[in-house]
Amino acid sequence: xxxxxxxxxxxVPDATGDRHFxxxxxxxxxxVDGLLSELDEYAVEQALQIADAxxxxxxxxxxxxxxxxxxxxRKALSMGADKGVHVEDDDLHGTDVVGTSLVxxxxxxxxxxxxxxxxxxxxxGTMGVLxxxxxERLGVPQVTLLSEVAVADGTVTGRRDGDAASEQLQxxxxxxxxxxxxxxxxRYPSFKGIMAAKKKPVESLDLSDLGIDADEVGLGGAWTxxxxxxxxxxxxxxxxVKDEGEGxxxxxxxxxxxxxx
Amino acid sequence: xxxxxxxxxxxxxxxxTLRASVAxxxxxxxREYFTTAxxxxxxxxxxxxxxxxxxxxxVNLPEEYGGGGAGLSELAIxxxxxxxxxxxxxxxxxxxAICGTVIARFGTEEQKRRWLPGLADGxxxxxxxxxxxxxxxxxxxxxxxxxxxxxxxxxTGRKVFVSGVDIADATLIVGRTEDARTGRLKPCLFVVERExxxxxxRHIPMELTAPEKQxxxxxxxxxxxxxxxxxxxxxxxxxxxxxxxxxxVMTAAFSLxxxxxxxxxxxxxxxxxxxxxxxxxxxxxxxxxxxxARIDLELAGLMTRKAAFLYDAGDDMAxxxxxxxxxxxxxxxxxxxxxxxxxxLGGNGLTTEYGLASLLTASRVGRIAPxxxxxxxxxxxxxxxxxxxxx
Numbered sequence: 210x211x212x213x214x215x216x217x218x219x220x221v222p223d224a225t226g227d228r229h230f231x232x233x234x235x236x237x238x239x240x241v242d243g244l245l246s247e248l249d250e251y252a253v254e255q256a257l258q259i260a261d262a263x264x265x266x267x268x269x270x271x272x273x274x275x276x277x278x279x280x281x282x283r284k285a286l287s288m289g290a291d292k293g294v295h296v297e298d299d300d301l302h303g304t305d306v307v308g309t310s311l312v313x314x315x316x317x318x319x320x321x322x323x324x325x326x327x328x329x330x331x332x333x334g335t336m337g338v339l340x341x342x343x344x345e346r347l348g349v350p351q352v353t354l355l356s357e358v359a360v361a362d363g364t365v366t367g368r369r370d371g372d373a374a375s376e377q378l379q380x381x382x383x384x385x386x387x388x389x390x391x392x393x394x395x396r397y398p399s400f401k402g403i404m405a406a407k408k409k410p411v412e413s414l415d416l417s418d419l420g421i422d423a424d425e426v427g428l429g430g431a432w433t434x435x436x437x438x439x440x441x442x443x444x445x446x447x448x449x450v451k452d453e454g455e456g457x458x459x460x461x462x463x464x465x466x467x468x469x470x
Numbered sequence: 471x472x473x474x475x476x477x478x479x480x481x482x483x484x485x486x487t488l489r490a491s492v493a494x495x496x497x498x499x500x501r502e503y504f505t506t507a508x509x510x511x512x513x514x515x516x517x518x519x520x521x522x523x524x525x526x527x528x529v530n531l532p533e534e535y536g537g538g539g540a541g542l543s544e545l546a547i548x549x550x551x552x553x554x555x556x557x558x559x560x561x562x563x564x565x566x567a568i569c570g571t572v573i574a575r576f577g578t579e580e581q582k583r584r585w586l587p588g589l590a591d592g593x594x595x596x597x598x599x600x601x602x603x604x605x606x607x608x609x610x611x612x613x614x615x616x617x618x619x620x621x622x623x624x625x626t627g628r629k630v631f632v633s634g635v636d637i638a639d640a641t642l643i644v645g646r647t648e649d650a651r652t653g654r655l656k657p658c659l660f661v662v663e664r665e666x667x668x669x670x671x672r673h674i675p676m677e678l679t680a681p682e683k684q685x686x687x688x689x690x691x692x693x694x695x696x697x698x699x700x701x702x703x704x705x706x707x708x709x710x711x712x713x714x715x716x717x718x719v720m721t722a723a724f725s726l727x728x729x730x731x732x733x734x735x736x737x738x739x740x741x742x743x744x745x746x747x748x749x750x751x752x753x754x755x756x757x758x759x760x761x762x763a764r765i766d767l768e769l770a771g772l773m774t775r776k777a778a779f780l781y782d783a784g785d786d787m788a789x790x791x792x793x794x795x796x797x798x799x800x801x802x803x804x805x806x807x808x809x810x811x812x813x814x815l816g817g818n819g820l821t822t823e824y825g826l827a828s829l830l831t832a833s834r835v836g837r838i839a840p841x842x843x844x845x846x847x848x849x850x851x852x853x854x855x856x857x858x859x860x861x
Contacts, residue, residue: 287487398491400525400538403484 212266212360215322216256217313217343218249218285220278221333228333233428234435235303236333238275245281248328250395253285255388256326257396259360260289267291269320273301273312279411286406287398293411294320300416303428306336312426313339314346315419324365327387329354340387350380356391477779479772485547492526492551501556501731505679505825513637513681517557521548522592527562530716531570535586541782542567542716546723546774553727554734556825560682561597561634563720565589568713569596569642572659576701576709585661588639596661597638598713599629599687600840609657609710614645614689616658616699623694625660629687631839635671636683640664643689644710647703657706659713660698668692678835679828711790715781717840718793722774725797725804725836729767732829736760736811739818750814759810766803773799791854798846801836808833 222228226241245253253270260266270285272278273296282293296316304312317325325347330337344351352358355367355378365384369376370391398406416423424430450459464470481489499517507514521527529544531537538544549562570589573581588594605611614627625645635641640663646655662669670688678684701709737760740751750756777792808829812819820827837843851857 283483283487287491397495397524398487399523400488400529400540400544403487403491404538404540406487407484 212260212263213321213323214256214260214266214268214326215317215320215324216249216252216268216270216285216290216326217317217339218253218270218272218281218328219246219331219333220244220272220274220281221246221331224332230435230438233303234438235428238277243277243280245284246328246332247395248330248332248390249281249285250288250328251388251390251392252326252328253288253290254395255358255386255392257289258393259324259326259358263360269294269322271313271316271320272296273304273309273316282411283406284398286409286411287402288396289402290409292409294414295411296414296416296419298415298423300423300427303431304426305431305433306334306339306342307432308426308430310339310342310346312416312419312421313343315421316414317343317347319414319419323363323382324360325349325383325385327385329387329389340385344385347383347385350384351386352378352380352384353387354389355386356389358386358388358392479775481775485544488526488529488544489547489551491524492521492548493555495520495524495526496552496555496557499555499557501825504557504681507681508679514557514559517552518559518561518592521552521559525591527559527592528566528570528586528590530566531586531590532574532582535574535582536590537566537570537574537586538590541778542571542719543775543778543782545716546719546778549720550723550727550730550771550774553724554730556731558724558727560680560724561595561638563717563724564598564633564642565595565638567716567720568598571716572642572700572709572713573661575712576705578697578701580697581661581700585640594640595634595638597632597635597641598644598717599632599635599641600644601629601631603628603630603686609644612644612646612657614643615655616645616647616660616694618647619693621696623660623696623698625662625689625692625694627689629689631674632671632685632687634682635664635685635687636673638664641669641687642700642713643687647706656704657710658703659700659706659709660694661700662689662692662694662698666692666694677831679832708786712786714840715777715786715789715793718797719774719777719781721836721840722770722777722793722796722800725800725833726767726771726774728829728833728836729763729800729804729807732808732811732826732833733760733763733767735824735826736814739815739824756814760814763803763807763810766799767807770796770799770803791850794846794849797836797841798843801833801843804836805833 220243222241223244229237229240231237256268260268268290269292270282270290271294272281296312327340340353341351354369356370358367363382366379450456525538526548529538529540530542533539552558566589573585616623616625640661643660643662645658647658649656668690669692671685674684674686676684740756741749743750773796777796780792781789812826818824852859
């Protein structure tokens with residue numbers, strides 16, 4: 210029986226771009242180019258490695274997002290994933306992490322899975338709780354924030370590095386796993402991978418396909434509401450200390466004045 | 471819906487993904503990696519191998535011989551994007567682009583099987599020797615001559631400014647043979663393996679920051695097996711041009727990448743460098759030339775893609791004119807971008823730390839090689855405009 214891996218990926222605004230909020234205080238996706246969240250690339254990479262080690266595995270990449278989110282799927286497919294699932298629906302605009310996890314849970318069940326892989330957080334919202342909520346919705350074990358992961362004999366094992374200790378974790382499949390940016394650098398798409406990606410199937414689903422009511426998701430269904438957002442203040446010029454014999458003293462005075470020492 | 475058809479104006483999703491992927495790989499290595507390798511006298515082998523593993527080096531070669539099955543358009547993207555991150559791989563111009571193309575199009579089945587898989591996966595490299603000390607850009611004056619001796623060829627001559635001979639398994643040499651019927655000399659291409667007796671190469675020290683060295687070649691009665699001759703003895707000129715057009719397109723890609731790299735350094739600097747109230751990039755005397763450099767690079771890039779498109783479409787004649795124009799335009803745009811970038815940084819533009827100054831010489835290469843800009847202007851005068859020849 211083939212190992213069914215589903216990787217949840219997010220299409221995010223390029224973090225190097227000038228990001229803004231739209232009038233309804235959701236992320237303005239039109240202003241900046243989007244891409245596959247870098248943190249999700251680690252999950253794709255681990256999925257590929259797990260699939261390589263398994264006798265028989267199939268990797269599905271799953272995303273919830275607007276039309277352009279297909280780019281994120283294509284990137285993952287060009288890295289080597291087998292097929293894509295794209296959940297797209299106008300009613301999804303403004304969905305928060307609770308709603309997104311509902312859509313992902315339904316879609317993961319629709320696809321069929323033994324292992325769900327996620328990144329540690331998205332690079333735009335950076336909530337980081339989605340894998341846990343998703344596991345809860347699916348009613349399966351969650352093994353989160355792994356920096357090392359392996360699958361054998363229906364069991365997932367891995368290492369979670371904390372500040373004080375490293376934990377070895379283990380769970381029976383099916384399970385939800387998230388991996389950190391320490392889990393191993395993601396591969397670049399090979400030329401063959403790029404050319405093959407277009408021929409790989411991408412299934413498009415909307416809310417009705419998944420049996421989800423519009424009022425469970427979107428801005429209206431969100432459990433949280435953004436009341437206000439303000440642009441981060443411009444960085445002000447720093448203080449330059451010119452060392453004319455008193456440099457060390459001036460540095461110390463600056464640090465004291467800022468209560469650093 | 472995003473546009474997904476392949477043409478010179480708008481790149482397909484695959485080509486855009488290739489650009490982004492190669493650029494990401496290049497950024498991981500970066501300019502510092504490149505200059506360190508040069509300083510330590512090393513090749514940028516790690517980058518070469520990584521690019522090879524991902525199938526980027528042989529994108530243009532046929533799939534059945536281990537290549538990517540795409541074309542010159544894709545190979546030019548690979549070189550340009552690596553260059554734009556500050557670490558170009560010069561041998562892409564010769565190994566897969568000239569030599570790989572010539573062998574794939576005109577080589578015997580045996581020659582294809584012998585060379586293409588290695589050229590495609592980067593485990594083997596082939597240099598290209600055409601320029602001669604006394605012929606310069608005049609390829610009709612090539613004097614390297616091959617004569618038949620039983621089942622073998624005996625090759626004698628001199629070559630100059632041949633890149634990467636020391637790291638190439640073989641060099642594709644442009645020589646001439648005597649036409650049995652007319653007695654006239656006609657061009658022929660020979661694969662000369664590096665360790666062949668009588669084949670000597672001498673390093674020419676250059677003021678270029680590049681890991682790949684330049685060489686002078688001495689071929690003294692180099693005895694070659696019959697199958698060292700690539701393809702058809704009677705179709706040498708056609709075969710030669712089949713290799714030279716990709717060379718021009720790749721030279722253009724090299725210039726574009728370098729120009730984009732320099733421009734990016736200058737723009738980043740102009741954005742933050744502040745001596746009066748506003749960053750210097752707000753001053754039009756600084757900003758406008760950078761904008762012009764960007765426009766010139768964009769236009770030259772478009773011409774380069776047109777040339778590659780025509781070549782990939784199989785129109786060698788039209789590709790020849792376009793490739794010449796692209797080489798010219800990209801070399802000029804690249805050199806101007808570097809010049810303006812250095813000027814933007816002022817004194818810092820000449821420091822080792824910022825690394826732009828060495829591009830001043832490197833960016834001249836595109837104006838001189840593989841043919842000088844004046845020879846390209848001559849070509850356009852005669853071929854395109856129909857003006858009389860002076861030589």
